[in-house]
Structures are given as C-alpha cells and as structure tokens.
Amino acid sequence: MDAIVLHRDHDGPRRTTLPRPEPSTGEALVRTLRVGIDGTDYEVLNGGHGEFPEGQDHLVLGHEAVGVVVDANGTELTEGDVVAPTVRRPTPDGSGREYFERGEADMAPAGTYHERGIVGADGFMAEFFTSPARDLVRVPDRLAEYGFLVEPASISEKALEHAFASRSAFDWSLDSALVLGNGALGLLTLGMLVESVGVERAYCLGRRDRPDPTIDVVEELGATYVDSRTTPVPQIPRRYEPMDLVYEATGYARHGFETVEALAPSGVGALVGVPSPWEFEVDGGALHRDLVLSNKALVGTVNSNVSHFQGAIETLDALPDWLFDAIVTDVVPVDDFERAFTEDESTIKTAIEFSDT
Template identity: 35%
Template sequence: MNAMRAITVIPGKQDSVALTDMPEPPEEDGPVLVRTRAIGICGTDLEIINGEYGTAPPGQERLIVGHESLGRVAEAAPDTGFKAGDLVVGIVRRRDPVPCPACAAGHWDMCINDRYTERGIKGRHGYASERYRIHPEHLVAVDPALGVLGVLLEPATVVAKAWDHIEKIGRRAAWAPEAVLITGAGPIGLLAALLAVQRGHQTYVLDLVTEGRKPEMVRRLGATYVHSGDLTEAAAEADIVIECTGFIQLLLDAKSRHPRYRIICLTGVSAVGTESVIDPGLLNRNMVLRNSVLFGSVNANREHYELAAKALAQADPRWLADLITRQVPLDQWPDAYARRPDDIKTVLGFPDVSP
C-alpha cells in the first residue's frame, strides 16, 4: 500500500476540496494503525473547505480534513492497550511543544499560548483518509454496541466539557439547578440536551423551526421544544443556559425573574463582524447582581472523551441513530459536504475492511 484515498483541501483556497491520493501515514505518527469507518461533517469542516481557515502540516500544501472520526484498529503494538478489531475514535487536539501549564497537565483544550495542533484543522492531518496512525494516548475505545454511532463521540465531547465546567463553576456555592435552556437543535444542541436530561434537569431546547425532525427529537428525550419567539419565557426559567448557535443577542437581552444565579456557556461561534446591540449596563447588572457567569467552551481533553463515551453508552441507541440524517459513501463524497435543510448530522462512510 503506497497511497490511500483522502479528502483534502488547500487551506485558504476555496473550491480546492478533492478526493486525492495521499502517502501512507508515516510510522512516526504512532504505533496504532487505524482503518477509518466514518467521518462526521460539521460546520468547521465546511468553513475550512470554504477557505476561511485551516493550516496544513509544515512543508505540505494540502490538509487532510475530518476531525469527527470513527475507525477500527488494523494493527497495534502489544503494549498499546489496543488490538486489531477495536472500535476507536481519535482525539483532535495535541498539546503545544513547550508545553504551557495547561497542556503539561493534560488540559490541552485550555492551551494558553495557541501553539497546539488539531487533526484536520490546524497543522496536522485529519481523519478523513482510508488509514491513519496514532499514539495510544490520543485514541479512545468505543463501546462496540454503538457501531457507527460512535462517530458521534467527538461532538459529544464538546458538550461533555461544557457540562464538566458548568458543574465545576456551580460548586463554588450551594447550588440546586432545576431548568436548563439549550439554544439550537443541531447535533451539539441535541447532545447538550441529552446530557441535561441524563442529569435529571427540566430541559428546554430552542430553535427556529416549528415542525419536523428537530422538535420531535427534543420531545423524544422528554425535553420541551421552544420556538424562538418564546425565548423570553424559557430563558426566565433557566438556571443554566448552553448556547449552541453563535447568536447570543437574545440571551444577553433576556431578563431572568429568578433571584438564583445562572451559568451561561457559549459553545457556538459567531461570524466575525456580526452586528448586535448589547446594553452593557444590563449585561453588567445581570452578571454582577445575580452572581452569574458567562463563559466560552471549545474542544475537549481526554477526560471529556471518556465522559462522552459513557453518556453515549447510556443513551437510547434509536435516538442516537436518528441524529444521523444522512450516511454518504466515500465515492459520493461531494454530497456529504452539501448541506440540506433537514440535516442534523451527515456522516461520510468509508469501506469497512476487516483488519
């Protein structure tokens, strides 16, 4: 095997995405060889393909994309803890070479000097190739019962981290949260709602649509679907808010009637130059007088991957399966990167070749 197929781009160049032949992953990438089963497609991938950002590995023109992965171990050295046939997911971020204090402690998701790399995003090839090599510390085992649903692990780590930090902040004082508001019923929002329901919280999920798959997915969780026009009432009842759209104007304007403090976690990323009108005095009063917290969260470390794996293993597999609205074979790869109105999560499938 001298070459393999991979989805690649020239970072910063629009319309450069292609299914190309790439060299076999080098031995120095790690002692575990993984055959890719599936790649989840998210907004980050589409932005990289659109030329908005992304960085190829040093000295290379093209970047293999794909950071939401699912694979099967083909070869593994005896001391790696993995064996042929294991279902696995690769961690996205790598610590910086210095490392900073956070990276040195294994909290590479909190890197403070921005010298980290990310597979499929920044300075390191991603997982959208037929094979990749990896070091075992960057590989997470997936419950075999999940099958292709294991591709949801990486997006689930985003909300596992959000919940981890929310609960750590909450423990600064006596805390008894009841209601949670999730804004956005895309894959991140729905997974955030799943983890809220698993914690026993009264959960509201807000989105723009009035019917279809998203409201039904929310109701099947036992949560309450809220149309955007009813945000004020839902926000007034929420002790915790997880924002998954990047549009925070309504949240910042919303007034809570409750004296208890609230925690707002932002996971969505707003476009640069997005215009909004924010009353800094109102924001200040809501934050200070209610002991509230507004914080951002992105990426995840190994602990969050393990927390997410447990959450998926405990979830209804039929509900998880309905998060995946399309599975596109590799030979039809352009269709995977074309968004459709009813999409929640699109998955690009690779041939399942036994190790």
C-alpha cells in the first residue's frame, strides 16, 4: 500500500510502499480517506519534535485522519463505519497504563505514551491503518469529508472544557472571547466559539495585511480582526474590551503572559500554543497580583481523549459548510502529495486524500 513517510535522514516526506497491516485482536482495519497536515507535522519533518518507532528507519506521518472500517475484526465496530482515530497509544513498558485504563491518556506525562505519526508510533498517512477499536470514534456521514478536522477540534474541545471547569465554582458568563492566532487551529476554534458556544462578541488576533483569506474567515464569522502589530495583546482591553475568555493558539511565548492582561476580572485563558524556549522580561509581581486580585485563571492543555473527540464531532456538526471549505484550502490526491506540504499566502490547511467514501 502507498504511505507517506519520513526517513531518519529527515529529507522531507517521501512516498513509499509498505505491507498492508493486519489487525490484531481488538483492532479494526481502516481504509484511509483523508489525513490533515498541521504545524506539528512540520515540526516532525524538521526534526524539532517526535521520535521514530524503535527499530524502524522511517515514521509513517500523519495524526489527523478519517477513514472507513473495512474489517471490524470482531470488535463493536461495523464495516462501513466512518471513524476518526485518537492519537496517543501506550508504550510497550506500560508506564502510562493507568491513564490509558481510565481513558485519560491525554493527561499522561511525557515519556509514558506514544503518539501516532509523532512520537514512536506510525501515523495514518497510508492507504490502510489498524487501530484498537476503543481508539476509533464514529463520525457521522455528513462530516466524512472533513472528518480529519475532528482531531484538531478535539484539542479545543478539551481546552475549553478545562477552561470552563475552572470557572464552574461561581456564576460566570462568557460574552467576549479572544482567539490569539489565525492559523487553522485558531480559526477552527473561533468558529466553534461563535457558531457552537454562541459567544456574542468574538475577536481574533493575527499579524497579516488585508486582503488575506484568514481575515476573511474572521469577518465572515462576524468576529473582529485584531492586528498584533498595531494593537499588542495588553492594549486589547482598552482598544476593544476586556475578555471573559482568551484562547491562545499562536505559540508566541509572550502571549502566554499577556493573556492575563487581556482578561476581564474572573476571566480564563486557555493556552495551547507550543513555543520554543525563549527568555524575556515579565513583571512577575504585576502578573501574580492580577491573577489573584481579579480571580483570573490560566490553563494549559495538550492532546485530547475519546470524550473530546465525541464532543468535537457534535460541535463540528453545528458549523456551517462554508467554514470547512474556507479553512481547508487544498485537498491533494496522494499521487500529488508534495503539494500538500507546500504553503503560500492562500494556504490555511491542507489534507492528503487516499480514497473516497
């Protein structure tokens, strides 16, 4: 079968032929429909993140997938089910076992799990993949084409769940929200906040000039575009309004701290961006004081579990089709896979298509 892999020499994504996998007990065989590409894939390709599977000279790429069950192999799935796979899997030494047993692999500490297509386990960029049935989440037919967005949406589903949980001890209302970052994750989350959560006043921060397709998405959603070059995050409350929620998806390290300044009293910031180490000055006293005296909260979250996939499916189902079409700027047949790894100013998110429904 065709697969897109990264070799240990890190010379970019390559198409190769691999044997079709056989499902073990408890696993199903899935025919891949589409696999999305995100910033983590680029970090893996650049050698900045990830690990090759032990004893292999290559890693099958891809962690945002949707496919069709072709051999349910005695599991509770049915042939023809459209499914999206979760990403984390146990390591052979079982060090994260308790987290997997409780269905909370997303909370396992680094080093106690593999991540398919990222850390120590092959991903889904192949014509077929196998997976334990418990790690496959059914996707309704309406979402089959864009089912590879379930994984990124699940990241925000979890981040928002944790943020809302931190505000559940009192009467909190969410009227204003700011998304930092106009990448695919930021725009998808903005869509979720406006269309599904029902936030009245939404803002999205970027650093682009008009005309730009990401600004078009922000405005089409009825949200306000904020340019960080003219309005840095700490100035947002004065220029616009203080925010009940800030969702950070730039990976720009200063934003983690500046989020606190953008929040309204009792507000919460959810951080998902993954910055590289960077030392800079922060007024720690003012930050600490503001968090305490204004009852603010900051939560950082990574990855997601089956419950977040299920929530993401419901949330995506509430989003309008135009939003998927606008965020997914190219779906490339596997024969032309290299195009999916090239970006220009019109690119927001790409995916590789292995087969159709």
